[in-house]
Amino acid sequence: MKKTYKIEVDCANCANKMELAAQKTEGVKSATVNFMTLKMAVEFEDGADASAVMKQVLKNCKKVEDDCEIYL
């Protein structure tokens, strides 16, 4: 399953960090963050609960970049 979320982040490097943090989250198969369009595309593992995984993704992103937001 693939979903795209709108995000808010100020710098390109922070977007890269968010991408890395999202990729490392359990239940996420792959993730790309596009700084220019402010979008995060997440592909979930089979059987993963998207909303629960995304909460964890947001938490992990906040850890690496305090000043970010994912609109779930």
Add this chain to the structure above:
Amino acid sequence: MNRKQKKVLVRIILAAVLLVGVSLLPVEGWLRFALFMLPYLCIGYDILIKAGKGIIHLQPFDENFLMAVATVGAIVLGDYAEGTAVMLFYQIGELFQSYAVGKSRRSISELMDIRPDYANVADESGEYCQIDPDEVEVGTVILVKPGEKIPIDGVVTEGASTLNTGALTGESVPREVAVGDEVISGCVNLTGVLQIRTTKEFGESTVSKILDLVENASSKKSRSENFIAKFARYYTPAVCFGALALAVLPPLFQLTVMQSAPEWGDWIYRALTFLVISCPCALVISIPLSFFAGIGGAGRAGVLVKGSNYLETLAGVRLVAFDKTGTVTGGVFEVAKILPCEMEAEKLLEYAALAEQFSTHPISRSLCRAYGEAGCELDSERVSEVTEIGGHGVTAKVDLHAVAVGNLKLMERLGIHPAACDEPGAAVYVAVDGKFAGYVLITDRIKPTSAEAIADLRRIGVRKTVMLTGDARRVGEAVAGELGIDEVHYELLPEDKVQIVERLLAEKSPREKLAFVGDGINDAPVLSRADVGIAMGALGSDAAIEAADIVLMDDNPLKIAQAIRIARKCLRIVYQNIYFALGIKGLCLILGAFGIANMWFAIFADVGVMVLAVLNAIRALHVDGPLAKQR
């Protein structure tokens, strides 16, 4: 500017005024320090907080950390003015960057502003009201006034107008439409009121498909972007340790080996300069910005690119394979030549057209069209006893002459044995009163810009062009010959096309990329097999939009070379920025390590490189027209 940016601007102005004021005051000691803290904290408090949070989250190595350490270090060394100024210029740079990014985001989304907000639908009383296009059912008649966007694909049932397809195709010449014409959503109605019967739901309409494609584009990143992301991940920690080494090792060396007094202050200052120079922002922002601007600029020219990786591949294209029908030819049959035996050419066409006038076969239609274009009208009174023989042709009585129009089989069936026509194309045999009268040659006409398009490709350095067609050998070779295509493969089934593309892929060197251009019908496997698949004339063809990596919105083959040039320009800018930023930074790092560059120099180098790289990146948004138009 948004609120965040305005706030930063106010802080920058305030801090600058304070900094100048405090510098002029004749105070010394602790008071001087306290006074300098005013502008410093005013401009830098958020950076210090972010750096602190980074350390708490065990993610210390970022720009905030670099700046915090450099400025705090400078202040500890007593260089209050320098520390504050570095922070100030860093913030100016960040503000500029965020403004530039916001600006290009907006200008690109304006370019792609084709989303219709409403559809005019009549209610029970016959009054038109605006409703959400999502709620319009297939088959509803909608009203589109001049100046409005067509919200949903459909067929014109009333009215005539001209449409601006610019937002979709990049084409500035308006298109005429009248009753019975299919229209595509996303076009702007220019002159007349149109009533349109919708043939699709909004979600299935062209405009939705394109918006979906544009919004989900660039989820695939290019190699350069991945390189920079990875680079930044290792680079910042490396620089931090480099600075630490620069601060500690030389003084220790002086102390132990040279037995002289260590110059701690001097080396720490150099290390701090080192930190300021090394901020990676210029690279990290300008590379994705260049690709984004490149994709946006391509979109304006009617070239949709599905990700920055495809832009990168497109720039390296040296071999182009084409499908024939619909790509280099119009996919429409036309009378190419009339070869009469005894009568005049006009007379032969007249007989053929009159006999075929009731048939709906594409070849029959092309005969009638050619007759109409010659300024003559089809008179059904002159024709009687029309018999259509499936798979053969038509026999009829025209002006009391027995006319037979069809293929060779029809002639043989009537006991006539003409010599087979060996010209490329479909030959229509005409017999009058039981005697062979001549051929009418029908071909799929080559698009007027095809030859120019192939020449353009060669001009921009494409090494080899190949045409793949399911058509007969004669036709394929004739078209390839006329256009100057290097290699032609004919009588192919769709799976043969895949095999040939695979062979071409195997023969070329890995640095050279192969593009396949098709019209999307039956081409999906080949489009996905090539390094980069380009679908053209995609307006209305869903299969093409899905299978291809790059979509040319109109069916003009000149756009192929233009797309490659857009991609090359974008990549050129990307590499300029990489080399420029790394080069200047490397140079400054060396100068800084030897103590030649001070902190003022460092911050100007850092912000300056970033501003230049961002301005350079925005250049990718401006797209040159097709080569032919420039000459």
